[in-house]
Amino acid sequence: MEKRKFDVAIIGAGGAGMRAALQLSTAGCNVAVLTKVFPTRSHTVAAQGGITAALGNVTEDDWLWHMYDTVKGSDYLGDQDAIEYMCRMGPQVVYEMEHFGLPFSRLQNGKIYQRPFGGQSRNFGGDQATRTCAAADRTGHAVLHTLYQKNIQAKTHFFVEYMAIDLVRDGEGRVLGVIALDMEKGEPLLVEARATLLATGGAGRIFHASTNAFINTGDGLGMASRSGIPLEDMEFWQFHPTGVAGAGILISEGVRGEGGYLVNSAGERFMERYAPHAKDLAGRDVVARAIAIEIHEGRGCGKNRDHVLLKLDHIGREVILDKLPGIREIAMKFAHVDPLDSPIPVVPTAHYMMGGIPTHYRGQVVVPAKTGPEEAVQGLYAIGECACVSVHGANRLGGNSLLDLLVFGRAAADHIVEYLKENPTSPPVPKGGLDLALSRLARWERPDGEERVADIYRDMQKIMQSHCGVFRRAEVLEEGLQKLLEVRQRLDRAAISDHSRVFNTARIEALELDNLMEVAFATIRSAIERTESRGAHARDDHPERDDENWLKHTLAYSDGTIDYKPVRLKPLSVPSFPPKTRTY
Amino acid sequence: MRFSIYRFDPDADANPYMKDYDVELEAGDKMLLDALILIKAQDDSLSLRKSCREGVCGSDAMNINGRNGLACITPLSALKEPIELLPLPGLPVIRDLVVDMEPFFRQYRSIRPYLINNDPPPETERLQSPEERAELDGLYECILCACCTTACPSFWWNPDKFVGPAGLLQAWRFISDSRDQATSERLDDLEDPYRLFRCHSIMNCVDVCPKELNPTEAIGKIKAMMVRRKI
Numbered sequence: 001m002e003k004r005k006f007d008v009a010i011i012g013a014g015g016a017g018m019r020a021a022l023q024l025s026t027a028g029c030n031v032a033v034l035t036k037v038f039p040t041r042s043h044t045v046a047a048q049g050g051i052t053a054a055l056g057n058v059t060e061d062d063w064l065w066h067m068y069d070t071v072k073g074s075d076y077l078g079d080q081d082a083i084e085y086m087c088r089m090g091p092q093v094v095y096e097m098e099h100f101g102l103p104f105s106r107l108q109n110g111k112i113y114q115r116p117f118g119g120q121s122r123n124f125g126g127d128q129a130t131r132t133c134a135a136a137d138r139t140g141h142a143v144l145h146t147l148y149q150k151n152i153q154a155k156t157h158f159f160v161e162y163m164a165i166d167l168v169r170d171g172e173g174r175v176l177g178v179i180a181l182d183m184e185k186g187e188p189l190l191v192e193a194r195a196t197l198l199a200t201g202g203a204g205r206i207f208h209a210s211t212n213a214f215i216n217t218g219d220g221l222g223m224a225s226r227s228g229i230p231l232e233d234m235e236f237w238q239f240h241p242t243g244v245a246g247a248g249i250l251i252s253e254g255v256r257g258e259g260g261y262l263v264n265s266a267g268e269r270f271m272e273r274y275a276p277h278a279k280d281l282a283g284r285d286v287v288a289r290a291i292a293i294e295i296h297e298g299r300g301c302g303k304n305r306d307h308v309l310l311k312l313d314h315i316g317r318e319v320i321l322d323k324l325p326g327i328r329e330i331a332m333k334f335a336h337v338d339p340l341d342s343p344i345p346v347v348p349t350a351h352y353m354m355g356g357i358p359t360h361y362r363g364q365v366v367v368p369a370k371t372g373p374e375e376a377v378q379g380l381y382a383i384g385e386c387a388c389v390s391v392h393g394a395n396r397l398g399g400n401s402l403l404d405l406l407v408f409g410r411a412a413a414d415h416i417v418e419y420l421k422e423n424p425t426s427p428p429v430p431k432g433g434l435d436l437a438l439s440r441l442a443r444w445e446r447p448d449g450e451e452r453v454a455d456i457y458r459d460m461q462k463i464m465q466s467h468c469g470v471f472r473r474a475e476v477l478e479e480g481l482q483k484l485l486e487v488r489q490r491l492d493r494a495a496i497s498d499h500s501r502v503f504n505t506a507r508i509e510a511l512e513l514d515n516l517m518e519v520a521f522a523t524i525r526s527a528i529e530r531t532e533s534r535g536a537h538a539r540d541d542h543p544e545r546d547d548e549n550w551l552k553h554t555l556a557y558s559d560g561t562i563d564y565k566p567v568r569l570k571p572l573s574v575p576s577f578p579p580k581t582r583t584y
Numbered sequence: 585m586r587f588s589i590y591r592f593d594p595d596a597d598a599n600p601y602m603k604d605y606d607v608e609l610e611a612g613d614k615m616l617l618d619a620l621i622l623i624k625a626q627d628d629s630l631s632l633r634k635s636c637r638e639g640v641c642g643s644d645a646m647n648i649n650g651r652n653g654l655a656c657i658t659p660l661s662a663l664k665e666p667i668e669l670l671p672l673p674g675l676p677v678i679r680d681l682v683v684d685m686e687p688f689f690r691q692y693r694s695i696r697p698y699l700i701n702n703d704p705p706p707e708t709e710r711l712q713s714p715e716e717r718a719e720l721d722g723l724y725e726c727i728l729c730a731c732c733t734t735a736c737p738s739f740w741w742n743p744d745k746f747v748g749p750a751g752l753l754q755a756w757r758f759i760s761d762s763r764d765q766a767t768s769e770r771l772d773d774l775e776d777p778y779r780l781f782r783c784h785s786i787m788n789c790v791d792v793c794p795k796e797l798n799p800t801e802a803i804g805k806i807k808a809m810m811v812r813r814k815i
Contacts, residue, residue, distance in 0.1 A: 037633070038685065040728050041641040055708075091708075098709040101699025101763065103717065103724045110711030138725060141640060145724070149698035184678055213636045246613075249638045330638060333657050336613060454625040498629035500595040503679040506628035 016384030017199030019409030047140025052399030053090030074393020186501025222515025243349025363412025394535020449495030642729030749799030
């Protein structure tokens with residue numbers, strides 16, 4: 001097998017992976033970025049509304065207020081050391097992106113434009129803040145392209161269209177690199193690295209209706225899980241309040257930030273009932289549940305009464321054309337309405353995975369230790385949506401995901417630089433270290449089977465959609481788990497008909513499905529166990545938050561075992577924000 | 585609906601061929617990519633790239649009934665049957681609808697597509713007025729799908745020498761940026777019989793751009809700036 005050796009292997013070229021790559025290349029490290037799609041195809045490109053950071057360009061602001069909002073938004077499940085670090089670093093990483101050339105929209109005084117977003121307040125729960133830095137409604141596109149451009153300048157080494165298959169670990173658990181599939185040639189490649197950084201993004205494709213790209217298949221989570229690392233807080237999935245009804249395409253929270261609001265079939269601005277203070281800019285979990293209730297109680301719109309309407313014509317032609325041009329384009333193409341004069345039909349849609357691979361706030365993957373609470377996996381890091389650091393806890397605030405990518409991409413890279421100094425040599429790859437990856441590749445060489453990948457893929461998505469959605473209850477979840485077990489048995493009997501080596505996308509999709517299965521099982525098993533409602537995890541049969549028993553993180557292992565670890569309530573330098581009732 | 589799709593697997597086929605597919609599908613408000621996913625569920629050996637399915641990532645560019653476009657934002661109702669799908673023209677085919685994009689990206693990288701500013705960065709943001717920022721509208725939104733460049737006869741003839749409309753649009757994006765200090769070097773780099781001046785304003789690029797950008801106009805502005813700096 002072909003072999004390459006680098007200081008660092010980064011898996012994934014989205015915002016997090018490329019921010020880390022830039023930091024490492026600039027520090028003089030020899031970095032390889034492996035990505036299954038060309039870097040600017042990564043899903044960061046689809047982020048719209050902006051990056052939240054307390055610049056205070058529009059109204060007075062303080063990173064500590066941002067921290068308070070994030071802790072509250074997380075329904076107190078977020079780790080406060082990581083949240084402090086992220087909010088404190090926010091302004092710096094945004095200014096850096098501006099210096100890198102990101103085309104932010106501008107205020108009259110030439111500073112970066114900021115807009116209000118959900119869950120933002122001034123002075124610890126006071127008036128609405130204006131904290132989200134935007135490049136019109138294409139902020140993710142601007143972030144991703146700017147980072148790719150700076151990596152071209154930094155001469156980062158990209159392996160484009162290489163899909164990572166599995167981690168390589170030695171007997172002591174150290175991660176020695178990764179096996180990847182060269183998609184064009186169909187050959188495996190061993191990339192040895194002293195540090196491996198997973199930045200593979202989300203896994204929203206476990207759901208049938210999702211705002212996520214086709215590539216969001218939880219590849220890093222599958223790799224970590226198969227190598228024995230637990231997945232943290234996988235029951236917490238964000239359903240974005242405003243996906244285009246029927247199509248699932250994201251409509252930015254920035255629409256409501258600019259003054260848009262939701263109405264039901266009676267034309268009522270119903271969020272006034274659910275969140276009297278913040279209204280349409282309450283936490284996403286709160287707004288998504290309100291919409292689900294309106295629809296469930298018969299106040300949905302359209303002939304099937306299956307969606308609500310997002311009204312924005314009143315904010316004016318100029319604002320829509322200048323600040324929301326991409327939204328208008330999406331509404332016209334996918335909902336066949338022009339928001340200049342008609343509201344957009346929307347419905348809560350699976351959007352973001354709060355859980356992921358457990359890490360500390362400098363990006364190292366951490367697992368329960370035999371002695372002491374937890375220990376770092378040597379040589380392994382994770383950042384961005386695939387990681388659970390945990391800054392989003394039970395519910396992420398809008399604009400905090402792009403911030404997460406930039407802050408922890410940079411932080412993990414800085415930690416890796418130190419780690420490389422302390423670990424100048426790499427241990428040899430042990431005999432058998434490649435077996436897992438090679439057997440997964442060989443498995444899809446099987447000539448025939450009675451099941452087809454596309455059918456199993458769709459059935460898994462439908463199960464997750466109907467058994468693990470916005471509202472959950474024990475018997476529905478249990479039934480979902482049973483169905484999922486049956487589907488996985490069918491996967492064992494499946495085969496693909498394409499056996500070409502060259503750009504075999506049938507094989508890629510089958511390998512992706514393995515990863516999605518790991519994520520789906522971790523999600524539904526974690527959801528069954530958590531008998532409380534917190535953030536995005538809403539249990540009809542346990543409607544209250546239960547801090548006495550459940551102020552803890554879930555850890556779900558591939559073998560079905562569930563474990564827990566405490567929430568880090570102690571920040572790095574400021575007083576803790578103790579849990580209290582969460583209202584908007 | 586009936587489709588005729590270009591197929592070629594270098595592992596198995598001596599020559600490319602067109603394969604017909606029939607799909608039970610109401611065009612309704614569905615997109616071409618929806619149909620391709622149904623076709624791939626029937627025949628998993630069809631290779632294509634896809635990612636965001638909303639027209640922002642640029643993965644699924646192809647030649648659709650003779651015209652370059654993105655499958656995910658091309659409504660089926662607008663297409664005449666049989667719908668003929670070919671890989672993007674002017675680039676080597678890897679397999680089926682998947683082309684080797686490297687000649688396209690090489691030209692993109694050649695224009696130094698990053699902000700060049702050698703002043704020490706300030707502690708906060710560099711200031712830029714809304715009017716200066718508005719100069720970047722219609723330029724920064726490019727998704728690098730290659731629809732424009734692979735529709736350009738000048739690029740077909742000189743893919744190794746002519747930057748092509750997408751690369752030139754980005755060259756103008758950085759020249760136009762009030763924060764960029766490399767205008768003169770950027771113009772020097774393009775002052776060449778091929779890199780810029782192979783553009784003959786055929787305007788296929790403008791015609792096909794799925795984001796409704798205008799590379800020809802950007803190229804015209806670069807040419808005008810070159811003339812201005814000479815006099």
